């Protein structure tokens with residue numbers, strides 16, 4: 010199958026998808042959920058007492074670096090791992106000890122986990138047949154789902170006769186046909202090539218919106234998280250660093266870790282002179298600024314100023330040496346839609362990204378520039394381990 | 399919970415209370431899993447646990463312990479112990495050497511007739527224990543065709559020499575299979591690397607290939623050691639004055655009616671057998687992982703150096719000739735009056751087995767083996783699945799107990815069965831089960847025989863099941879669970895179809911094992927349930943070699959036909975392919 014037809018077939022059949030019955034979205038509560046692997050002698054704490062509420066119909070993403078406990082959390086929700094401590098509630102009922110096959114959830118695996126000995130049709134029908142639905146009902150429902158996922162033509166194929174993207178859709182169909190209250194994904198797109206991955210993001214999100222299923226999506230790809238989620242949970246070494254909308258996470262990260270993990274960040278040492286309710290008066294690069302601040306970013310906490318590369322402003326320098334707000338261009342890279350500079354300043358190196366610059370407004374390595382930023386788009390953050398005791 | 403998944407189903411009737419609320423009975427852990435574990439555990443206890451326990455109790459009784467503690471002090475017992483060890487060491491070395499030569503020829507040499515050589519090397523696996531021994535007596539015995547008629551020698555095959563010959567021939571296929579797999583999976587790039595460094599072929603062999611094979615060779619030596627000290631059939635037929643622990647235990651139980659004595663000798667036999675099993679499992683097993691890449695990563699380079707090629711090929715051909723001669727003797731011997739003495743054609747032996755008194759044993763044995771085979775196959779796959787997928791802390795234990803049926807010498811298992819099951823199972827003053835072994839037991843003792851068959855043949859299925867399961871992505875099981883299947887349903891609908899080839903090889907081996915096993919059977923066969931192998935023993939004992947040959951030949955034919963049918967049935971396209979709707 011060529012790349013062209015592959016992409017054409019990918020689009021979910023919008024009209025057919027309307028025939029998919031909506032599910033009753035579930036509400037999930039994680040209460041002080043903990044998982045420690047291994048024995049008493051060699052304990053591996055994977056998830057440390059996390060609290061989390063997931064609203065009905067919400068698309069929630071678990072995001073974090075490798076080994077931070079995303080999969081473990083998801084598998085505890087699915088019931089494949091038993092929590093060491095804590096409780097899990099679905100619609101108010103404690104389901105911590107419920108067997109995974111009794112949970113009204115469905116999971117889509119990274120490896121798709123299609124049953125290799127069954128056809129596409131039988132893969133999708135598997136769960137319905139287990140529920141002892143009459144044969145005609147099974148056929149109807151499976152055909153509806155297959156049609157809406159543009160898979161009807163493949164009903165009689167074996168999984169290994171499908172492309173990766175098609176297998177992915179079968180896995181999704183197999184989960185959707187069960188009308189789960191909660192839909193779980195563990196890095197479902199990571200085995201696809203880059204282009205397909207971007208397309209599938211949209212597909213999954215649209216279907217989820219249409220069906221209104223509560224969805225938990227594990228990924229370590231921040232683009233995926235940013236583009237798909239209602240809210241993102243950023244995890245690090247088994248704890249939740251922040252839970253918020255993509256916009257808030259990007260603009261107002263709760264910690265240096267989150268700021269660093271999501272997008273790219275410059276951190277500048279800031280001298281705090283005055284602290285207001287939401288803002289602070291600081292000195293950075295020899296100038297005074299009023300910037301929005303994190304509630305914990307006080308004068309004592311030796312905070313750092315987060316400046317995203319795209320909110321750095323560069324102008325030709327007035328001074329003739331590095332110091333204060335003047336820096337020297339070290340390198341420049343042209344990306345088409347933007348140019349990216351590495352600037353040496355007295356506060357360390359700063360990455361600046363200038364969108365669509367005019368040809369005569371670019372800088373060359375060695376050029377001196379005046380560095381400033383949009384104060385409203387910066388964010389003053391406390392630095393862990395620093396500051397007054 | 400499931401009901402709310404149905405489209406249009408009403409929301410849960412009880413309003414979701416804030417805070418905690420215990421959910422209904424459905425919420426418990428997967429009950430079918432618990433039930434499966436319990437059933438498997440109970441079966442394992444019945445077929446291996448209880449007999450072993452009873453043997454230990456008898457061996458540690460006053461009378462039994464007296465014999466155990468005299469093993470080194472009493473000269474007769476010391477002799478028996480020495481004989482056993484001596485036989486075990488020699489056979490394990492000779493058998494491994496033969497197996498290695500055959501495997502090396504198969505993998506590294508290029509010659510015509512490879513496939514045939516492979517089949518010849520596997521012949522001893524599907525044949526009953528006496529085929530080789532009886533043929534050896536006919537060919538090389540006091541009045542043997544080769545030794546006496548052709549060469550005019552007065553050799554005595556009874557004793558150590560004959561046992562080494564026959565046991566090495568019977569067991570070398572185990573080493574052959576082991577080492578062949580290992581040679582095939584050796585990373586040929588290592589050989590190439592050494593060759594690039596300027597080493598000659600012979601030097602490559604000595605410095606690279608051989609050291610890499612050490613774990614495999616050690617494993618084979620250990621396996622063969624256990625097989626040969628555990629063997630009962632050949633020492634009974636060929637041993638003469640050369641008594642080993644297994645034949646001594648047999649004599650104690652069947653000749654002297656001294657059960658404690660039998661248990662005592664069994665214990666002495668059990669200790670080395672189990673230790674070797676443990677060493678093989680935990681030490682050699684680990685070494686193998688380190689030295690072998692696991693999958694053939696290239697085609698091993700064929701060796702063409704005459705200095706290596708000629709001696710190895712000659713040896714391999716000689717071994718094949720010997721095997722072929724032995725089995726030809728079995729075939730011819732069944733059709734003549736007394737092979738070597740009166741070579742007149744006759745069908746009387748076959749008539750005896752097929753239509754006469756012997757047909758009884760033939761039918762019973764085949765029937766019981768056919769009953770035991772699926773049981774062993776399914777049980778083996780279930781254990782494999784529990785071990786690989788479901789159990790955590792107890793998986794090692796279950797794997798170990800499942801393997802016991804094979805790692806415990808057959809003689810020991812048989813004596814354990816006789817002690818444990820000739821009388822009703824009584825525990826806490828209650829009869830739990832009537833006698834299942836012996837003439838007065840239910841089904842004329844057939845049940846105990848099926849149990850022994852299952853215990854003996856279960857491990858091979860378990861092994862192949864475990865390695866097959868380790869290849870299957872666990873997410874497939876979880877997908878099934880997530881779609882609502884309980885553990886047993888997942889096993890039936892997903893796991894079992896996926897490990898069909900392993901199941902097939904498990905079943906094949908189980909059937910061959912059941913049909914050819916003797917050592918545990920002689921202790922529990924009854925006049926109502928005659929088993930072919932023990933009938934063959936009786937015929938050999940009585941000197942009616944012709945009948946024994948006919949029995950052996952028919953047994954081999956039955957085993958091969960059932961294996962063929964199994965392959966056809968389980969690999970039939972309608973079953974193997976993707977199920978159409």
Ligand SMILES: Nc1ncnc2c1ncn2[C@@H]1O[C@H](COP(=O)(O)OP(=O)(O)OP(=O)(O)O)[C@@H](O)[C@H]1O
Nearest residue numbers: 046047053055074075076077078079080081082229
């Ligand atoms: N079965 C296990 N036994 C022991 N430790 C485990 C097990 N599974 C996970 N861990 C450990 O728990 C921690 C969290 O693992 P987890 O799989 O949840 O990470 P993750 O966030 O999904 O990472 P990735 O992005 O790499 O998939 C890791 O340190 C991991 O090594």
Ligand SMILES: [Mg+2]
Nearest residue numbers: 079080081195
């Ligand atoms: Mg993961």
